[in-house]
Amino acid sequence: MKTAVVICPGRGTYTKTELGYLKRHFKDAALLADFDARRAAAGQESLSALDGAASYSVARHTRGDNASALIYASTLGDFRALAGVKVVAVTGNSMGWYSALACAGALTAEAGFDVVNTMGTLMQERLIGGQLIYPFVDESWRPDAARKAELLALVAAIGARAGHSLGLSIDLGGMLVLAGNEAGLSAFEAAVPPVQGRFPMRLANHAAFHTALQAPVAAEGRARLSPALFGQPDLPLVDGRGHVWWPGAVDPQALWDYTLGHQVTEAYDFTRAITHAAREFAPDLFIITGPGTTLGGAVAQSLILANWRSWRSKTDFQTAQTAAPVLVSMGMDDQRRLVTKGD
Numbered sequence: 001m002k003t004a005v006v007i008c009p010g011r012g013t014y015t016k017t018e019l020g021y022l023k024r025h026f027k028d029a030a031l032l033a034d035f036d037a038r039r040a041a042a043g044q045e046s047l048s049a050l051d052g053a054a055s056y057s058v059a060r061h062t063r064g065d066n067a068s069a070l071i072y073a074s075t076l077g078d079f080r081a082l083a084g085v086k087v088v089a090v091t092g093n094s095m096g097w098y099s100a101l102a103c104a105g106a107l108t109a110e111a112g113f114d115v116v117n118t119m120g121t122l123m124q125e126r127l128i129g130g131q132l133i134y135p136f137v138d139e140s141w142r143p144d145a146a147r148k149a150e151l152l153a154l155v156a157a158i159g160a161r162a163g164h165s166l167g168l169s170i171d172l173g174g175m176l177v178l179a180g181n182e183a184g185l186s187a188f189e190a191a192v193p194p195v196q197g198r199f200p201m202r203l204a205n206h207a208a209f210h211t212a213l214q215a216p217v218a219a220e221g222r223a224r225l226s227p228a229l230f231g232q233p234d235l236p237l238v239d240g241r242g243h244v245w246w247p248g249a250v251d252p253q254a255l256w257d258y259t260l261g262h263q264v265t266e267a268y269d270f271t272r273a274i275t276h277a278a279r280e281f282a283p284d285l286f287i288i289t290g291p292g293t294t295l296g297g298a299v300a301q302s303l304i305l306a307n308w309r310s311w312r313s314k315t316d317f318q319t320a321q322t323a324a325p326v327l328v329s330m331g332m333d334d335q336r337r338l339v340t341k342g343d
Contacts, residue, residue, distance in 0.1 A: 001085060004285040005089045005286050006083045006087050008290055009294075010071070011071065011203075018074070023100075025078060034110060035135075038113060044121075063124050072117075076103065078290045082287070083340050087287075088283055089280070090235050090237055092236035104234060106230075115225055118221060122217045123207050123217060131206040132177075135199055136148040140313050141297075143305050144260035154177070155188065158191070166178060171298065210264070211267075232252070270298065288327070300321075300327060
């Protein structure tokens with residue numbers, strides 16, 4: 001049986017092509033009804049209604065209070081559908097950390113939903129700042145440490161200006177997700193050349209996640225969510241620092257503290273999480289749960305940066321992937337069949 005590290009996606013992955021994802025893949029009707037009831041009690045639209053909408057709406061489906069819960073449920077359903085593989089660790093990108101906690105058993109499915117829905121709602125209510133994404137690698141994905149350092153120096157310089165807030169939000173493979181206020185984001189956009197036909201790219205309905213601007217959200221989350229929700233994981237968890245939380249050795253209070261503290265207000269190093277997961281667990285497969293298919297590039301870029309299997313470029317990755325898939329995206333039906341019973 002092949003071993004696998006499971007990777008849970010974050011915000012921005014439930015897009016128009018994912019509409020109906022829960023209907024297609026979430027098999028636990030009772031649990032979905034429970035999620036819907038929890039949202040109804042909070043005066044929110046049900047996941048069933050959002051997922052079953054006649055059409056996709058950016059204004060409706062990308063809101064933090066809706067998108068987070070949709071992504072969490074999609075991820076959890078996919079994790080439960082895995083078959084024929086041995087999961088050796090779980091990690092996630094940004095909001096995907098909350099999903100990873102539930103998949104690994106540190107939170108129950110219901111507690112995980114409460115954490116995700118609470119934090120997503122708080123993010124939407126406050127909507128402090130914004131995010132944009134910009135690559136430091138070219139389309140060949142070859143590592144360029146000098147370009148990354150140059151961009152981070154620019155970010156620091158802009159962030160030091162009066163009235164400007166800008167910082168690294170997520171170290172995402174060959175891309176930098178930056179977060180700040182409007183002045184900071186606009187200054188960066190004006191200072192860098194457009195590349196690859198779409199960058200720098202603003203992320204709709206995203207706040208300045210993983211920066212000090214989210215301190216009020218973190219404080220409110222800690223007030224609303226009890227440490228008692230957290231327990232020992234059943235599987236190792238790799239967090240946004242690359243730290244491994246081992247089953248049987250976790251202090252639930254410390255896990256709560258990281259999740260609703262550092263994880264919210266400090267940069268999330270997804271690249272390091274993938275690097276450490278690869279080196280610590282040396283899995284046969286890296287499985288990205290749904291929804292969406294956009295995280296695969298960042299995972300592959302992270303593995304290239306780690307010199308995994310001597311990969312140094314996009315071509316190296318594609319050659320290996322064609323010969324024997326290493327990266328499995330459950331959002332793609334042909335790849336999904338490799339790790340499920342064909343649901």
